[in-house]
Amino acid sequence: MIIYEFKVKGKDKQYHAIDDAIRTSQFIQNKALRYWMDNKKIGKYDLNKYCAVLAAEFPFADELNSMARQSAAERAWSAISRFYNNCKRKVKGKKGYPKFKKNCRSVEYKTSGWKLSDTRKAITFSDKKGIGTLKLKGTYDLNYYDIKQIKRVRLVRRADGYYAQFAIDVNITVETQPTNQIVGIDLGLKYFIADNKGNVEQSPQFYRKSEKQLNRANRKKSKKFSKDRNKANQKQSINYHKARNRYARKHLRVSRQRKEYCKRVAYSVIQSNDLVVYEDLNVKGLVRHRNLAKSISDAGWSTFRSWLEYFGHKYGKVTVAVPPHNTSQNCSSCGKKVKKSLSTRTHVCPHCGYVEDRDVNAAVNILRLGLSTVGHTGTYAWGDLPSWAIGVNLSSNGESANQESQCL
Known part of the structure; x- marks a missing residue:
């Protein structure tokens, strides 16, 4: 579909x-x-x-x-x-x-x-x-x-x-040649993704870069809002609705930028590997963090995962989601737990002396966990219905999860 x-x-x-x-x-x-x-x-x-x-x-x-x-x-x-x-x-x-x-x-x-x-x-x-x-x-x-x-x-x-x-309703599967490559991916805020080989992708932060423009448009919208009209249950002025539409269009542009970026990165990862292992993150729970909610929402982890699963199904690649518990804390060299806060970006193991970037160390642990267990193969970011199968019963929020793009 x-x-x-x-x-x-x-x-x-x-x-x-x-x-x-x-x-x-x-x-x-x-x-x-x-x-x-x-x-x-x-x-x-x-x-x-x-x-x-x-x-x-x-x-x-x-x-x-x-x-x-x-x-x-x-x-x-x-x-x-x-x-x-x-x-x-x-x-x-x-x-x-x-x-x-x-x-x-x-x-x-x-x-x-x-x-x-x-x-x-x-x-x-x-x-x-x-x-x-x-x-x-x-x-x-x-x-x-x-x-x-x-x-x-x-x-x-x-x-x-x-x-x-x-x-x-069409068959979306495409046969591809095996690459004989496997990868473990850690999702983060400093880096959008980091793999077990040390490759990192910088986080674009589309919302952060447009935040000043969004706040300015929001202030202009608020200035045109009439409290007296609202109390009298009257419609707001035409200028208010124009300002609200300008503000909504700016948010729409940011969401489209994030979606296309996640799509391109997911496509590149799937085309380069036969097995992709990633974290089974509870994004809904993570966005409740009062200090990191905006950054987590701006990262677009759920969008990236849904596209990763869609392209994995389309090109016949295996995608495995594993539990994220202690993947950043455990040492990928000796396996012992090394506690560190979110501000500590470098993993330094006092037991074996292994030094590596925090996200790369987590990616190695994620790949090892995906290879040692079956993980959550077949689970999907948005529930039991896989992202590539959405369309038989479309949701009412105006978004489609597997919309193809001519950019690919």
Whole structure:
């Protein structure tokens, strides 16, 4: 399963229709979740049947395509099933009880409600929302694929416009020649990655470099915010929404820079090695650190891991995640534990005299741990569903995990 993304061009009236379809999809998703809360022993197909009840009760829900309504209910069931699985596996901490959506940014269609033009450069939506025909702007060519291979079509709203995503059911595996190389990777803040051979990749720190511009744009946005309008439940001024959009576009640029960087590094690592061993980090827990939360979020470890797993599956390479416990503390030469703080960047073993960079020493331990045990082969950064398989049931946050890029 791959996802191709195009920017869509239309009129303001069509953009308003897309926004209306997104709000309707959010409404159905929340109604399905409430229906599950109020009734016992509710399953996936019960939520799909409930979509027809909502369409009969609310005229604006009936305007949305029937399969788009089912897709919204499936999003609710995806959150419910994830909660059930976490309870069965007795996951520590919060189990992820489903929450109502407040700011959805996408609406998803299945195999009906849309039609591509003969040139595959435009798409027409035929439901009663009035979206109509939208032009597709992008470098991908959909003529290579049969219409039956397109399983999902999603319209996404972002700060810089609207996009159409196509989930295409194809075999993504590619045969490559073995390199006879193995590598252990340590993820860090000083270096983005460090391997067991001593090679390091500097952390780009895209957010840190753009922080002044982001703060300036945020201040301009705040100055245009009216407290009196907010108390009176009135809409903010047009200038405020323009400033908010400029601020959101800057954040979008930073996130895209980070994503492309993680993609390039992951592609290079996979192409150069047959076995890649890395840390099974709990990033959600690490970002709770009050002093390092911003730096950890800026590093993009989860994004890098998801792309590493995707390219590993695509090119037939083995990726293994191992527990990170004491990989930085243990000496890679004698195996004895040498305690050191985060500020200590050089590993000096008092037992055997081994001296090495802290991250390189950890990478050697990670590789040795991956070779001595099976590790967590087959686990994925974002849950049981692998990152390369996302697309059959797309999430509602407007992001696709395995979107291909012409840069590769």
